[in-house]
Amino acid sequence: MFASDHVLTPSQLNTLARDLLEGTFSQVLVEGEIGNLSRPASGHLYFTLKDARAQVRCALFKPKSQWLRFAPREGLRVQARGRLTLYEARGDYQLVLDTMEEAGEGALRQALEALKARLAKEGLFDAGRKRALPGFVRRLAVLTSPSGAVIRDITSVLRRRFPLLEVELLPVPVQGEGAAAQIKAMLQRADACGRYDAILLARGGGSLEDLWAFNDEALARAIAASTTPVVSAIGHETDFSLSDFAADLRAPTPSAAAELLVPDAAALSARLAGLQRQLLSLQANALRQRMQHLDRSFLRLHALRPQARLAMLAQRAAQARLRLDHVMQQCLERARGVLRHADATLRAHHPRQRLQRQRERLLALENRPQILMAQRLQRDAQHLRGLARSLHAISPLATVARGYAILQQDDGRVVRSVDDVAPGDAVRARLRDGELQLRVLEPRASE
Structure with missing residues (x-):
């Protein structure tokens, strides 16, 4: 509420009035008669709902007017549902509709x-009780x-x-x-x-x-x-x-x-034409199979005639003659091969040929000892070289050559332990490139 001395502009007053109307009449159902119907290019509907004593402006905007199940017209009695609001620019209040139907349809x-x-x-x-169309x-x-x-x-x-x-x-x-x-x-x-x-x-x-x-x-x-x-x-x-x-x-x-x-008659005609083509194709295939069967039967009957039988026997005789000629030719080739082998065998066993082979064998036997001796010497030399490599690998001299020394007493025995010498004993150390004369000061075992 505003005090009586609070000054409002028309815009503020209309805004307050609109909020009051929309908050109080957010959803109303009004029944009346359509008057002053207007259909601008926007697609909205503007009209008044009136009775004998008053009227109210109404607006039904395009998205919702498209759902109407009837055509609004002047003088038609309808039931309209919507919200009451105020158009602030002119200060007119109006009913903005959500739905509208002819009066009486709601109860129906x-x-x-x-x-x-x-x-x-x-x-x-x-759906289970519904009958199918033929x-x-x-x-x-x-x-x-x-x-x-x-x-x-x-x-x-x-x-x-x-x-x-x-x-x-x-x-x-x-x-x-x-x-x-x-x-x-x-x-x-x-x-x-x-x-x-x-x-x-x-x-x-x-x-x-x-x-x-x-x-x-x-x-x-x-x-x-x-x-x-x-x-x-x-x-x-x-x-x-x-x-x-x-x-x-x-x-x-x-x-x-x-x-x-x-x-559709056209679709049915096309289907019938397709069935006709299919039937003709089946008939053609059946006729072709019957013709093939008749051809085979005719060939069998023709083969049973005496002339045809004689011709078939003559053809078989000619084929047998050709096979016989082929077999005889193969036999002749084999006979020639046997003769050539026999001739070669006889030549191989002639005395001169045998004497020549004996000479060649004697020469081979004469050279064989020298060949065997050379092969034996080569194997022995390879074996000795292998032994030398093995001995060198375990030789003390090879160890000395790697930086070690060999201690010996005067009598040539090798010193293997500190227990083998006493203080004052003379020993010599053999190195890679000579010997060193040494004297033991004090034997000491490793800890």
């Missing part, structure tokens, strides 16, 4: 959701209004995609009092006659009240109980009814339902 939608939840709990909408629908029953654009759209799509389909219109009212009961009765008659491969429920778009006939509980149960597959195409893509949930297939629009029910 709550009733619809409650009924939908109850039927779903019973299993009426379970591969090719030959006769189709369409339950819709005979005067609307829906039946024209459906027949146009069916005629374009699959002209062979038989379509029968079963006229029913699609809105208003008593429409649900008439749709249910027509659906049950179409199912009971067993004439149709599928049943299509179709209706164009509209408000929740317009589509209410298709939210009837009895109609939903009749759809679920039908032995003939039922396709539901009610309203636009964003519209959902109990008929959609109970049906075996839900289509977003009536035209889409027509496309789902029948194949």
